[in-house]
């Protein structure tokens with residue numbers, strides 16, 4: 102029966118650990134498995150099928166068949182949308198179980214899985230379900246006696262490779278537009294967090310998605326992931342993760358010239374002016390960085406504070422960070438759980454050490470929390486300089502770098518001094534400053550007096566090395582379509 106929010110990990114049933122190919126659950130062809138770990142306890146949750154080239158090949162063939170000769174792309178678009186609504190409804194009915202499974206595998210606090218991730222999953226699927234029957238081309242007046250029009254057709258088989266920070270939400274961001282457009286899917290979830298994506302595949306099967314439309318192959322990046330990228334039957338790869346991985350994917354996809362969309366990392370500037378509502382700004386800076394254990398691509402990890410407000414602001418911000426409640430992610434009042442795995446934990450701890458060596462001032466945190474699980478104290482470095490590693494590199498953990506500024510022109514130049522360009526935010530009561538910054542910062546998303554406001558309808562993605570293309574909204578849908586021009590002599 103339903104797992105309550107207070108479920109202990111032992112009560113959570115892991116039902117699916119195999120590859121999901123052509124509507125069937127199957128072991129990896131090699132028979133190999135890998136461990137998925139509970140990051141709060143460092144204990145094994147389950148062994149999962151370790152998919153590789155042969156499994157991806159089976160999945161790609163199934164997806165190709167479902168696309169080329171199956172009902173899916175030919176189905177009335179409204180019926181395709183209906184199936185997507187059914188999937189959203191089904192997820193909503195199992196929201197408590199899915200949230201618990203997400204928390205178990207990823208470590209994020211149950212109140213976030215339950216009240217942030219899962220509702221957004223349902224919302225994004227419904228948003229795109231409504232789009233299924235609203236995808237259309239246009240008529241174009243060309244020279245001569247012709248009738249010219251465009252058709253928006255599905256791109257074909259979509260390969261989708263996602264990270265571990267929002268496992269189910271990233272699944273929904275990828276499946277939503279692909280399914281609405283009429284594509285079929287080969288998905289490779291992150292090796293750290295495969296469980297909820299596999300569960301979603303089963304729910305899709307149960308609500309009636311045809312075999313082969315959704316295929317999920319768990320496994321590692323350089324094997325299963327690379328096989329998706331190289332497979333000649335896959336038309337497109339949508340990837341979220343590290344920019345270095347995207348560089349490998351770009352090279353590996355060159356042979357088959359796949360369409361690529363990338364949503365990569367960031368070192369997003371969050372700017373606080375002295376004229377801002379400092380309480381709201383402190384709250385925004387705090388959540389903008391610490392949400393999801395700091396494991397957000399759009400984390401506001403470079404905090405620029407106007408010098409005249411620095412002291413007052415730091416007091417508020419440090420107070421919030423010091424009071425953040427770390428611990429058992431299944432406890433209702435926990436605000437911060439563990440980092441996702443040992444690698445991420447080690448990477449974050451090494452950046453904390455680097456920050457100290459580089460001469461930044463650690464004003465709170467800086468240590469591991471507890472002895473078991475990958476917990477890191479909420480950490481703030483003050484007096485950070487632009488060229489320090491902690492101001493340049495994506496740390497992807499609860500480590501905030503604070504930089505002071507006085508002059509607006511210089512600040513904008515400094516804010517843009519990064520090869521990333523995912524997000525930015527500004528806190529001010531001055532509309533001129535706000536819009537001027539919004540126009541001049543090189544980032545795909547700008548928040549004014551808010552942070553991390555996401556909506557299925559609002560496009561999201563990066564400038565510069567933070568990505569190609571956009572997800573969500575109409576732009577996210579178009580990335581799963583090809584445009585075809587038809588010209589008819591009259």
Ligand code: NAI
Nearest residue numbers: 263264290291321322323326327342343346365366398497
């Ligand atoms: P990653 O980019 O290696 O992994 C993301 C996904 O790509 C996983 O499913 C992985 O299996 C797959 N992958 C890895 N190598 C691949 C390859 N050669 N071909 C195809 N797929 C491949 O990211 P990782 O190692 O989990 O995290 C490293 C750093 O990346 C983090 O510390 C963080 O800075 C950044 N990152 C950014 C994310 C974002 O949302 N923008 C999400 C996750 C990580």
Ligand code: MG
Nearest residue numbers: 322342343346
């Ligand atoms: Mg990696």
